[in-house]
Amino acid sequence: MASVSLKNIHKSFGKIEVIKDVSLEIESGEFVVFVGPSGCGKSTLLRLICGLEEITSGVLEIGNENVTSLSPRQRGIAMVFQSYALYPHMTVYKNMAFGLKTAGEDKSKIDQKIRDAAKVLQLDQLLNRRPAELSGGQRQRVAIGRAIVREPRVFLFDEPLSNLDASLRIQMRIEISRLHESLDCTTIYVTHDQVEAMTLADKIVVLSEGKVEQVGTPMSLYNEPANLFVAKFIGAPAMNLIQAHTKAPLEDNEPRYINAEISGKSVRLPCLSYNYKDNQNLTVGIRPEHINILGEDQKTQILEEDLQLPVVIDLVERLGDVSYLYIHMEDGTPVVVTVSGQSKLNIDKKINLHIPATKIHLFNESGERIM
Amino acid sequence: MSWHPKIPLHVFVFLVPGVLIYTIFSAWPLIDTLLLSLYEQDDSGARHFVGLANYNILLFDNEWSNGFWNAMWNNLKFFVIHMLVQNPISLLIAALVSNRMLKGANTYRTLIFFPTLLSVVIVGFIWQLILNPLWGVSETLLGYIGLDDYFDAWLGMEPTALITIALISVWQFVGIPLMLIYTALLGIPDELSDAAYVDGASPRRIFWKIKLPLILPTLGLVSILTFIGNFNAFDLIYSIKGGLAGPNFSTDILGTFFYRTFFGFQSSLGSPTMGATVAAMMFFVILVAVMIYFYLVQRKLQRYQL
Ligand SMILES: Nc1ncnc2c1ncn2[C@@H]1O[C@H](COP(=O)(O)OP(=O)(O)O)[C@@H](O)[C@H]1O
Ligand SMILES: [Mg+2]
Numbered sequence: 001m002a003s004v005s006l007k008n009i010h011k012s013f014g015k016i017e018v019i020k021d022v023s024l025e026i027e028s029g030e031f032v033v034f035v036g037p038s039g040c041g042k043s044t045l046l047r048l049i050c051g052l053e054e055i056t057s058g059v060l061e062i063g064n065e066n067v068t069s070l071s072p073r074q075r076g077i078a079m080v081f082q083s084y085a086l087y088p089h090m091t092v093y094k095n096m097a098f099g100l101k102t103a104g105e106d107k108s109k110i111d112q113k114i115r116d117a118a119k120v121l122q123l124d125q126l127l128n129r130r131p132a133e134l135s136g137g138q139r140q141r142v143a144i145g146r147a148i149v150r151e152p153r154v155f156l157f158d159e160p161l162s163n164l165d166a167s168l169r170i171q172m173r174i175e176i177s178r179l180h181e182s183l184d185c186t187t188i189y190v191t192h193d194q195v196e197a198m199t200l201a202d203k204i205v206v207l208s209e210g211k212v213e214q215v216g217t218p219m220s221l222y223n224e225p226a227n228l229f230v231a232k233f234i235g236a237p238a239m240n241l242i243q244a245h246t247k248a249p250l251e252d253n254e255p256r257y258i259n260a261e262i263s264g265k266s267v268r269l270p271c272l273s274y275n276y277k278d279n280q281n282l283t284v285g286i287r288p289e290h291i292n293i294l295g296e297d298q299k300t301q302i303l304e305e306d307l308q309l310p311v312v313i314d315l316v317e318r319l320g321d322v323s324y325l326y327i328h329m330e331d332g333t334p335v336v337v338t339v340s341g342q343s344k345l346n347i348d349k350k351i352n353l354h355i356p357a358t359k360i361h362l363f364n365e366s367g368e369r370i371m
Numbered sequence: 372m373s374w375h376p377k378i379p380l381h382v383f384v385f386l387v388p389g390v391l392i393y394t395i396f397s398a399w400p401l402i403d404t405l406l407l408s409l410y411e412q413d414d415s416g417a418r419h420f421v422g423l424a425n426y427n428i429l430l431f432d433n434e435w436s437n438g439f440w441n442a443m444w445n446n447l448k449f450f451v452i453h454m455l456v457q458n459p460i461s462l463l464i465a466a467l468v469s470n471r472m473l474k475g476a477n478t479y480r481t482l483i484f485f486p487t488l489l490s491v492v493i494v495g496f497i498w499q500l501i502l503n504p505l506w507g508v509s510e511t512l513l514g515y516i517g518l519d520d521y522f523d524a525w526l527g528m529e530p531t532a533l534i535t536i537a538l539i540s541v542w543q544f545v546g547i548p549l550m551l552i553y554t555a556l557l558g559i560p561d562e563l564s565d566a567a568y569v570d571g572a573s574p575r576r577i578f579w580k581i582k583l584p585l586i587l588p589t590l591g592l593v594s595i596l597t598f599i600g601n602f603n604a605f606d607l608i609y610s611i612k613g614g615l616a617g618p619n620f621s622t623d624i625l626g627t628f629f630y631r632t633f634f635g636f637q638s639s640l641g642s643p644t645m646g647a648t649v650a651a652m653m654f655f656v657i658l659v660a661v662m663i664y665f666y667l668v669q670r671k672l673q674r675y676q677l
Contacts, residue, residue, distance in 0.1 A: 073570075078569065079566070081565070083560075087563065088585065130675075
């Protein structure tokens, strides 16, 4: 168990800079998830921490010790690969023993460690099988077992669940979570699946094009996305984004409000700073579950600054417990609304949306959060 | 209870061309050769059946068997040199060339494969020139590094001629096993070596413990292909040493022995029936080796799903 600290890490392949100045503090025992779209550099960052790729510039510390130029073994790291990377010609037992044998540990000790790990991972019955004779989930567990027996200071996982089917993925997710509870080992986990990130992480690091967009707990990312990228990326269905632009401030303009126009309608939007000019672009974000439908829900209280938008329903998806309404506004902007239960609304119906001002996220021209 | 699969007639129609071509050009010549080895031809050209008498002569009559066993023995040496030199070298080069860090790997690969594309006649000629004690360049080249005292007319001396030719053959064909092994190595996912590296294994240990076991089937294949190639070899020796495979038959292998037997050489007349007997023996030697390989080796070597 050890803390990990990245200081201004850069990585280039030839002329292409893949990791751009990443700095990050990971505390001892923390479960950190790197999440981001495919190709954003998650695997590269993980391989840098692991020692499989050379760091172009920057400093990597593990347990307050500079490990920038050390090998994976010296860093005390174990990694679980996306394809599991089990040695195909070795039995499960030998797969788990390989790293320990390489380190020259004695046989009885190795045996004890493997039996212990096998018990935890329910691999006892499979120790003499070869990887080809195992199911996807079992291979996954062997890969994890191979990492555990090494007793690493830091565990690395690179999209470990992406080769499993949906139900197995949920099961393994729970197992990994439980394993982390019991081992209490610093874990860095890479995924492009934001649900995995939200459910597993103590701390999420959102990456985009080799840069850190935001670091925070799952709920802080959900509730207060720092920028448009994070707002779009976290949450399913994704946050609705509606274009707006500012209008000249009035003489008696109250602080903390912006005058703006959304598809031709004047509105007053709450905001952190009120230094703004005329005709600046804004993006209004609102999560699908925060939108109410007027006339459907009797309890909605409409406040003065709340938004009301007339819309038309394009499509209704009923999943039983919730329904998704796919809607377009008068100017064509698509909006998704989540309503609980089985909605009775139908296609082409005209309705009025109610967007509570307190639930609005507001982003300025450069995509940064201003509310 | 029996199940009669109904094979529609057109299946046979489609099979006919292939079967016909294979029979005419492959199976029949082989069978004809085997049959011919059971006959004897007298001076008038008439043939009569003699059973296994030709084999008896070839294997046990001193006049024939000395030459045959000499050729067989030389052929074995020829094969062993290939196994000890060609295949380890190609394994080594393949391992180096498949290294992700190596720049210009493709160039090396192409250069090493290049001699394989040359005609054997040219290779034989070039090496004869290079090694020629009178006007060859090798003595001068060795002189540059102070080794000219060790130079000798290797191709012309009984103890070294066969080894020299075998090494020339290795030089020419090292590219083929190299390609096979290289392809097999490329087939091993990078993540496997990455995983082993994270497990603390050195590159050498990764090679011996992870990569080598995974390419064993290919090494088996390379061995048997080498065997088949070597026991059918003829052209390089013929182009360097001619049909007499000198000096004093020290480079004679089954191919050249067969050539002299079948077509005759200088004053001695060729004998089609004895030639067929030698050819049949070559066929049996290769057949037995391939069978041993398939039944004993290949079945034990598992191909792993990577
Ligand atoms: N060895 C490499 N050589 C050159 N480019 C690479 C290499 N590895 C990754 N990249 C590039 O770096 C970027 C990030 O890749 P990666 O870290 O695998 O993304 P992710 O895991 O987030 O999908 C991609 O554009 C990829 O093409
Ligand atoms: Mg990746």
